[in-house]
Amino acid sequence: MFRKYRRRILPIAIFSYDTIRNEPSSFTIQFSFLTVVGFHFLTVELRKLPWREYIRRDNPVAVALVSKMGDDESERVAAVSLFRPLPVLR
Template sequence: MPVLTYVYEDAGTSRYTDHDQLFKELIHTFFAEFLELFFPEVHKYIDFSAIRPLSEEVFTDLLGGESRRADIVIEATLKGEETILIIHVEPQSYYQANFHERMYLYFSLLYNKYRKPILPIAVFTYDKNYNEKNEFSMSFPFFHVLSFQFLTLTLRKLRWRDFIHSNNPVAAALLCKMGFTEAKRVEVKKEFLRMLVRMQLDPARQRLIYGFLKGI
């Protein structure tokens, strides 16, 4: 199973929350279910019997002068092929204007280390809608140098009602970050609990999913 890596910072300066840590544990526990729910085209090509967690990746953010960890980095194999790729999932809980550039830096550093194809995925979990960039490019009037793109998932832009009949534990957990109004908060909580009861998860996984109730 994939290894989960947390970033710990001083309470006074940290932008990371309890929900961030829960989210990372969720992806760690339900990696296949996460891809199946939100990136089915990726899921159908991955051989989940052959995934392997990679060592903790600590990089220096050259723009901010901070050390950062690539949150989830997994080596995987495509079904029926010998192709090995690296899947990098990066949750982002706050708006950052240069986030697309940071994703490119992570991509470059990971490729420099492993020299394997890399699939980057960004998951935006904050409560406001922004027009996030999913591409970092560099060009001149006389030459286009590069266009780097990554997959994105903006939970706030999803309609929670589209997921309440799902038996996927990730759908239940992330209802709390989907788009709903204050008037619908109680209704969302009720649907969350119905989903949790219906899934009949083992106690450990049920506790993990139940931890997201505080976000509703």
């Protein structure tokens, strides 16, 4: 993409584990005499994000990822009720 559009690219890794983890923001392959690959990226750990801040966004990707964001058991009922379809009056 950089070659084609000459735009800077921000690498992002999105982690959607069911438990909270601390993920690194870099990846390196090296030998004692040479670093072959060194790559840095922004990390987004969904489990650490509060879902209530994203539920009302106009961004469909954010809303789709809400189920992987942090909450406790009592909040799950509130989250599910937000997605339950409303009855249609005729």
